[in-house]
Amino acid sequence: MQHQLSSGLTIESETIAFSRDVHGLAYYVRAEGPTSLLWRGEVINGHDQSRHPQGFSAPIGMPDSLSSAGAWHAVTDQMLIDRGLVAGNTVQWRYPSGVVFQAKYLNSTRLDGVLVLMTFDECSITAPSGDVLYDPSWGQFDLAVAE
Template sequence: NNLATCEYSSGLQVSGVFCDVLTDENKEPIYFKSKGPTALAFRNKELPGHGKDRHAEGFGAPIGRWRNVHAAPENLSKDQLHSIGIVDGRKATIGFESGVIVSGRVEKIVREGDKLLLITFSNCTVKRGDQVLFDPSWGEFDMAVGEKISSVFNGAADKDAFLEVALVPKERTIKAPSDARRKKLESLYQQVRDIRERKVGYERLGEIWETQQAQHPDDWLLSMEIFEILDEVAQQPELKGRVAKFLKQVALSNKDKQTLVDWGFRLVEYHKMPEYRAIHERASAH
């Protein structure tokens, strides 16, 4: 039941508790689902109208390229959308290369800068073969746009909005209280984040991991973050092997977790690829 965020290559961030990931025959993720309150953000700021109230029962979202379109979907211009029949107020069908088909009336198109993030449909059906992923009776379908998931991280993208920070008369902000055990786990995540960002203190990762294993054995996402750092800096191969072994055991214990853990390992490999590094360096330069 970890709160986590999946970030699309478009920059769209989906924060919630992820419960299911559909994959294709190559084990590539093509559709994911969250359960319970879910929020959408861009650059760690919640998108207006896309907080937990709108997505209180969870969120489902396709991933990947569209059929017969020769560009990543997030890069399509307004004219390009019109050329394939995606126009405000009109019925449209989008077929994904994965076999997912989205069909409904276009109500709203959301962009940030030159990136297409979301298309909202009414009277919408989402299917893959005979499997119904979204039914018109469930309300509007906010279709996330992005060729791939570029990162997954613990917690919400816009923490203040997700935790419903409240203003009190003295204008202090109060976050929703969490129990002491949860706070200790959040502290471990923060320590790992600090090590990643500051690029020092790698020798402490073993101690942090042992603490997580002893006190929070059900949490696996922190282990994935530690594994990714160790892989990136090519240090402590013995610890990296132990973390990998734990993650593989988690994957064997639960089908949903298996998909998410496999996805995590794939992201570690993706982050080594030159095209990801180029995107990351461009984003850091802005």
């Protein structure tokens, strides 16, 4: 199964599901089983099933602190730096859905000039309900940017 995100990044996995709010809007994507991330039909270097053997997940939308950009495709490297996204810094983001994301920023991946992934360590993500969506003990977290 494949699902293409708004950034153009494609998730390929056995099962892909979305958590939705009371209005039916998706706020979190979860792929289960061995997962690959693709760009324009090709597996992104370092993001094959060996990197994501248990699956892949990501919050959907723009964190409040980046919302002034309007959309992920408009986020520049300077905007990231201005908002504290420098390697080793910890960020805490709240999404309009109520998802809370906290992690130590490591790096970003741009393909063809498009920001598609951001890699974090010590990541914790909680759902609007308070349920744990990602625990730091699960390892590095690759955030696929998607609206």
